[in-house]
Amino acid sequence: QPVGQDSEKLHVVHVTAEMAPLAKVGGLADVVTGLARACLNMGHKVEVMLPFYECLPRDQITELTTAEEFSSFHTGDWSVVKLYRGKVSGIPVLLIEPSNHFFKGSRIYGGSYNELEAYLFFSRACLEWMQVTGTQPDILHVHEWQTSGLPLLYWDMYHHLSLKKPRIVLTIHNMEHYGECRVEQLSMCGLDGPAYGTIEKAIDDRTIGHNPERLSLLKGGIVYSNAVTFSGILNGIDTILWDPSRDPYLPARYDALQVEGKQICKQYVQRGLGMEVSDPQLGLNSHSKPIVVCITRLVAQKGIHLIRFAIDRLNQLGGQFILLGTAPDWRIQGEFENLVHQHKRGNSVRLLLTYSEELAHMLYAAADFVLVPSMFEPCGLTQMIGMRYGAIPVVRKTGGLADTVYDMDDPSNTHKANGFLFEGIDEGSLNGALERAFKYYLENPNGWTSLISRVMSLDNSWERSARDYVSLYKSVQVRW
Numbered sequence: 001q002p003v004g005q006d007s008e009k010l011h012v013v014h015v016t017a018e019m020a021p022l023a024k025v026g027g028l029a030d031v032v033t034g035l036a037r038a039c040l041n042m043g044h045k046v047e048v049m050l051p052f053y054e055c056l057p058r059d060q061i062t063e064l065t066t067a068e069e070f071s072s073f074h075t076g077d078w079s080v081v082k083l084y085r086g087k088v089s090g091i092p093v094l095l096i097e098p099s100n101h102f103f104k105g106s107r108i109y110g111g112s113y114n115e116l117e118a119y120l121f122f123s124r125a126c127l128e129w130m131q132v133t134g135t136q137p138d139i140l141h142v143h144e145w146q147t148s149g150l151p152l153l154y155w156d157m158y159h160h161l162s163l164k165k166p167r168i169v170l171t172i173h174n175m176e177h178y179g180e181c182r183v184e185q186l187s188m189c190g191l192d193g194p195a196y197g198t199i200e201k202a203i204d205d206r207t208i209g210h211n212p213e214r215l216s217l218l219k220g221g222i223v224y225s226n227a228v229t230f231s232g233i234l235n236g237i238d239t240i241l242w243d244p245s246r247d248p249y250l251p252a253r254y255d256a257l258q259v260e261g262k263q264i265c266k267q268y269v270q271r272g273l274g275m276e277v278s279d280p281q282l283g284l285n286s287h288s289k290p291i292v293v294c295i296t297r298l299v300a301q302k303g304i305h306l307i308r309f310a311i312d313r314l315n316q317l318g319g320q321f322i323l324l325g326t327a328p329d330w331r332i333q334g335e336f337e338n339l340v341h342q343h344k345r346g347n348s349v350r351l352l353l354t355y356s357e358e359l360a361h362m363l364y365a366a367a368d369f370v371l372v373p374s375m376f377e378p379c380g381l382t383q384m385i386g387m388r389y390g391a392i393p394v395v396r397k398t399g400g401l402a403d404t405v406y407d408m409d410d411p412s413n414t415h416k417a418n419g420f421l422f423e424g425i426d427e428g429s430l431n432g433a434l435e436r437a438f439k440y441y442l443e444n445p446n447g448w449t450s451l452i453s454r455v456m457s458l459d460n461s462w463e464r465s466a467r468d469y470v471s472l473y474k475s476v477q478v479r480w
């Protein structure tokens with residue numbers, strides 16, 4: 001038996017709205033890919049089911065074939081669904097393509113169809129496919145509100161048909177969204193909607209209030225799953241997709257033993273974005289201008305007011321700041337667009353209001369610091385990705401950020417220290433951390449390389465967390 005392999009093999013199927021890098025909006029996508037790969041490496045059979053969104057880049061799917069055609073139920077009708085098989089970054093995927101209007105359009109979220117109804121349709125289609133093909137995985141791992149309808153469909157419908165073996169694990173990455181659902185929407189996928197209008201089933205009176213017409217898919221998912229994890233099991237990062245020594249997007253590769261390439265990445269980004277370049281040949285000390293990078297969805301959770309503050313403050317402190325982010329709310333997007341204009345002539349601030357995987361990779365590599373000023377953060381990946389690319393995190397002490405970052409100025413952390421923390425949600429608190437971070441950077445040009453080498457060597461990979469998930473899978477699994 002190869003080292004690291006698990007003797008008892010499980011068959012795990014993730015049912016998810018996102019998967020990196022094919023269908024990625026945020027951390028959910030990274031989590032699914034990282035966890036799936038780590039479990040595959042342990043010898044388990046793992047597949048990922050996701051909607052075949054019209055906008056998916058097909059060139060990222062290898063070995064793509066149409067496997068089955070079947071019908072699934074929606075509002076009184078059976079409509080044709082195609083299932084495609086393929087691989088994404090080496091991981092087997094099963095893509096569900098409805099023949100109706102669901103999942104059409106140029107974006108993963110925010111299309112012109114009703115998202116809640118589309119994900120209920122998707123959840124049922126996944127079970128329907130298992131039913132018609134006789135596929136009985138040990139574990140169905142569902143994620144977020146989008147696939148929280150699946151446990152209801154499984155236990156109240158398909159388990160009474162022929163699916164007996166699967167058990168269900170639900171992971172909640174972000175409680176902010178819970179899938180508010182009207183009773184008749186639940187009925188559309190064939191369930192008896194009104195039956196779920198109780199506090200024991202799908203009413204969440206903490207968020208939606210006690211109205212039997214308004215249900216929470218996430219609450220239903222929690223009630224109907226065999227196990228529920230919040231990002232309480234710390235996520236890892238996918239060390240294949242995030243690897244500065246092999247990253248195809250970088251102009252130079254580097255690792256913890258040879259970090260010189262990072263300086264080339266920094267200059268490349270500075271030049272490319274028309275910023276002042278830290279190049280000794282141009283007379284500028286290469287260690288005089290730290291770049292702070294922030295890669296985030298621009299929503300209140302992520303500390304927008306502190307990001308706004310950082311833009312001006314970093315400029316005053318003599319550093320450079322690059323934001324890569326998009327705002328789902330057009331007002332916030334508009335506000336940041338105004339800031340783009342204010343800063344476009346200067347050479348120390350760049351606000352890139354777009355989503356780009358390629359830019360994200362280049363920016364992590366160019367960064368001296370990665371800023372994560374979240375109001376709350378179930379786990380957070382950008383601080384871990386930043387560290388893997390040798391960027392020191394400056395983060396608010398909350399949730400998973402507090403679990404992964406230890407302050408450089410805290411004497412009890414001598415061995416673990418890897419970043420700068422602040423506690424308050426006010427500008428002064430962030431400012432304190434930024435000033436300490438800059439002071440450290442400027443006063444320790446020699447120690448800096450060894451600090452980033454150390455931070456790059458930290459193990460934030462999925463192996464440890466995947467073992468926790470597998471133990472959980474086994475604790476709910478039914479043995480046949």
Ligand code: ADP
Binds near residue numbers: 027324356360385
């Ligand atoms: P969340 O899931 O709440 O958005 P995480 O920190 O868990 O936050 O994960 C964010 C992921 O999304 C990271 O992989 C980050 O690099 C990526 N990301 C966020 N915004 C962008 C963007 N504008 N362009 C490219 N990648 C982004």
